[in-house]
Amino acid sequence: MSSHNLRETTVSAPGKVLVAGGYLVLDPAYPGSVISTSSRFYCHARSQTSKSSSDAAKEQSCTVTVHSPQFLDAEWVYRASFVPSTASAQDQSKGHWVLEQTAESRAKAGRNPFVSLALAYTLRLAAEVKGDDELLSLLQRTRSEGIRITVAADNDFYSQRETLNLAPGTAPTVDQLQQLPPFSPQKCRIGDVHKTGLGSSAAMTTSLVACFLLHLQAVIPTDSGSLETEDLALIHNLAQLAHCAAQGKVGSGFDVSAAIWGSQLYRRFGPKVLQACLDEGEKVLAEGEESTEQRDARLSARTQLLPVLDPYNPLWKASPLSSSGAPEDTSAHSTATEGLVASGQDQVARPAPLQLPPGLDLLLADVDAGSNTPSLVSKVLSWRKEKPEWANQLYNVIAASNQNLADSLLRLRILHASDASTYEEQINAAAKQLSSEWDATLKQLPPAADQSHDDEADASTVDLSVTPRTVLQALSDVRNSLRSIRAGMRELGNRAGVPIEPPEIGALIKKISDEIPGVVGGSIPGAGGFDAFYIIHLESTDSPRSLAQIWHQIHSVNEKDESKLTLGPLLSRADGAKSASDEGEDGGRGEEDAGPVAMLLKKLKASEHAGHDFGLRLEKVDEVKGLKNAIDTSV
Numbered sequence: 211m212s213s214h215n216l217r218e219t220t221v222s223a224p225g226k227v228l229v230a231g232g233y234l235v236l237d238p239a240y241p242g243s244v245i246s247t248s249s250r251f252y253c254h255a256r257s258q259t260s261k262s263s264s265d266a267a268k269e270q271s272c273t274v275t276v277h278s279p280q281f282l283d284a285e286w287v288y289r290a291s292f293v294p295s296t297a298s299a300q301d302q303s304k305g306h307w308v309l310e311q312t313a314e315s316r317a318k319a320g321r322n323p324f325v326s327l328a329l330a331y332t333l334r335l336a337a338e339v340k341g342d343d344e345l346l347s348l349l350q351r352t353r354s355e356g357i358r359i360t361v362a363a364d365n366d367f368y369s370q371r372e373t374l375n376l377a378p379g380t381a382p383t384v385d386q387l388q389q390l391p392p393f394s395p396q397k398c399r400i401g402d403v404h405k406t407g408l409g410s411s412a413a414m415t416t417s418l419v420a421c422f423l424l425h426l427q428a429v430i431p432t433d434s435g436s437l438e439t440e441d442l443a444l445i446h447n448l449a450q451l452a453h454c455a456a457q458g459k460v461g462s463g464f465d466v467s468a469a470i471w472g473s474q475l476y477r478r479f480g481p482k483v484l485q486a487c488l489d490e491g492e493k494v495l496a497e498g499e500e501s502t503e504q505r506d507a508r509l510s511a512r513t514q515l516l517p518v519l520d521p522y523n524p525l526w527k528a529s530p531l532s533s534s535g536a537p538e539d540t541s542a543h544s545t546a547t548e549g550l551v552a553s554g555q556d557q558v559a560r561p562a563p564l565q566l567p568p569g570l571d572l573l574l575a576d577v578d579a580g581s582n583t584p585s586l587v588s589k590v591l592s593w594r595k596e597k598p599e600w601a602n603q604l605y606n607v608i609a610a611s612n613q614n615l616a617d618s619l620l621r622l623r624i625l626h627a628s629d630a631s632t633y634e635e636q637i638n639a640a641a642k643q644l645s646s647e648w649d650a651t652l653k654q655l656p657p658a659a660d661q662s663h664d665d666e667a668d669a670s671t672v673d674l675s676v677t678p679r680t681v682l683q684a685l686s687d688v689r690n691s692l693r694s695i696r697a698g699m700r701e702l703g704n705r706a707g708v709p710i711e712p713p714e715i716g717a718l719i720k721k722i723s724d725e726i727p728g729v730v731g732g733s734i735p736g737a738g739g740f741d742a743f744y745i746i747h748l749e750s751t752d753s754p755r756s757l758a759q760i761w762h763q764i765h766s767v768n769e770k771d772e773s774k775l776t777l778g779p780l781l782s783r784a785d786g787a788k789s790a791s792d793e794g795e796d797g798g799r800g801e802e803d804a805g806p807v808a809m810l811l812k813k814l815k816a817s818e819h820a821g822h823d824f825g826l827r828l829e830k831v832d833e834v835k836g837l838k839n840a841i842d843t844s845v
Contacts, residue, residue, distance in 0.1 A: 225408030273356030392836025
């Protein structure tokens, strides 16, 4: 008798909020500030593999089943097969890997391009990395039930109004959401669910790509259970390809990037890097849907993925030069955050980490309405094409505000890393005030010793002295940047004729900011519309507020304003950024030889968020509440 090994792989990827950079982030000339969320998408793969080759399957195929226990009829079954090449002997390819959906699965669950293309591209890349023979051997040793993959999302990715059986126009409370079991089942098919805008398709695609690639042993974790930077970059590039193919176009990509790297200052890669792969038109058809001749013709047109997706491919490095008519001199859109990272970055393309400083957190509201994001984007892009000079001027104004926000957040992190005690005292004091009162407080504080304040936050010369004035001034700069961003986005919406910031939501954000102590500001994330908004607020350590208390204050403001908006809370909070393994190191030099940039990086690494595993990460099933039950339900 032969024995079998149970192999399991589990990964998760976070959701995202684009707090600054909506529309602009489509252009590599302009970066966007992305905050990853505490809500995550989980992916678990399980298979039994024979230890003995005598049990190897004779056929050159393997069943791959993907199931979501949260939706009705959400099980997609595929056959992964190796098809020997019929080309001439001069063709170096021994064959091709093909993924087909079973007819029964297609009839019951329908197509799911995000799932099928993620699996298809991952299978192809795994074969290129491992070699056809090694991958075929691994799959042939897999028992007849094949590889079973469970995908499950934290509740905040979906509106829970129907789950809680709420009456129309009624929003859930924080307590109701907290009492829901993890991975609560929805009462609908996946295509009918009301999403909350946290990037579920990108988080799912990224976690699925990573899980399948790891399970096929094309990427191997380190002994500590983490992934090397170049492996993360490879997974990122592959997920971008799969997600773009499923969407039918090259999108901005910030949501996939956040799923890998966590919170960041994102600058878009050049779309041309993926075009050759997308042009070949990878398809996942149902069994028997195409003839052998059609399949052979399609497979012969395939391109190699690894040269394109290689982490060291320079085309993945974001370029500030725009192909859409923006001025070539984009130095005004460079940020101190990017400058810090560029000083020690290796050849692997990765974004600059940018997370909320200690004491600042993100609150998300789900609005019971909806907007068609593709429609909004298409109208803005059409207006920009028709009015390029006006558009570029407005884009540059908004970009300056986005830059100020990123640099002010960085300045706060530096201040915390330099003197956490003084920083925390000022955060506690500011949290008890209305943000509109900060200016008067600043006038009463003693001036800094050098009487200077560097609004540009030059990373190489930034003042590390920490006083109540420097902390409150940086907080005020964040507040002012958020106000300016909202004003710029309103103007963009007015010019393009789309509701980027609907008046009723904009008015509510302003009232919340003006009437609730400790609220720095807020806006509508991403492309805007009626779906959601975010608030950045201060967390006081000596007078903490629960999420329920904050929402009570928000509802009071909403009711006093006689707003007809139905606001629902989300439990998601701000998450952090994945740090490079060598971030903050001085390259072997002594501290006395380290430059100011290296010293800053060391201070930042020692801050509150250092040591946490953000972005994409490997998980242990038993350590994620409710995940084991979700997996067992799907088996």
